[in-house]
Amino acid sequence: MSLRTALRAGTSDCHADVDQIFGRFDLGREADYGAFLSAHTRAVPAVEIALEKAGIERLIPDWAERRRRDLLLDDLAAMNVPLPPALDAPPMQDDAALLGAVYVLEGSKLGGAMLAKAVGKGLPSAYLSPFGPKGGMKAFMDMLDNAGADEAGAVEAARAVFALFRKAAEMELEMAAS
Template structure:
């Protein structure tokens, strides 16, 4: 089984939980959209920073083009909001953990492209808009599967940890939305 297949199968429950939770945000309403972006801003900077400290650029040379924290921050500022305190970054102690965490962030771009269509045109949506190198997801999956992990368990655990960060951020943010 490829690493991609293992990650997809063994994190499907987490992915569904995150989709359900974040589906509660109505992105056509500015207040919900701001909250949605704040929730992401609790996670994305921490995970991107952890990936960089763990050497993601060695595994994905096009990493700088894949980063989204600057787009997220710009959208939040354009909406007149400020970045919330980030959640603690995940511990990524090996290559397998880096791949697992990156899998979640890269996969979120696919969902973001779909969600961008629900954001009114007058609101900033560069964070959700497709970006990165051409065929970025295919390139990512090719590199992921070429990584030759003997035991995908560490990658799966790291992916589940990142999904859990998104769940925690979503719950924290929804508690504050009237």
């Protein structure tokens, strides 16, 4: 089984769960969209920084073109939404963990491109707009297909990143409800 197949199979429940909870945000409403971006801000920068500290550029040389935290922070600032406290990223102990974490972040780009269509008129959406190196997703998926990384370790890391996104969404939804 390829690492991509193992990640897809080993995280499908987490992916569905995160899609469901983030689906509760109405991106057409400014307040909901701000909370959606805040939830992502609790997770994405922490994960990207952890990946960088662990040396992701060694595995993915075009990493700087892939990361999105600056776009996310710019969108949040354009909406005058204060920066929320970041959550702690899961440990990035080895190549398998790095690839598992990037799998979640790269997958979120695909979802983001679809979600961008739902963003309210006049609201900033650079974070959700497709970008990155041309052919970057295919290159990453090909890398996963050929990676000899520990499947269980990659799946565990991906599940931890999905859990971080879920926790971030729950925090924002709880704040909106109170």
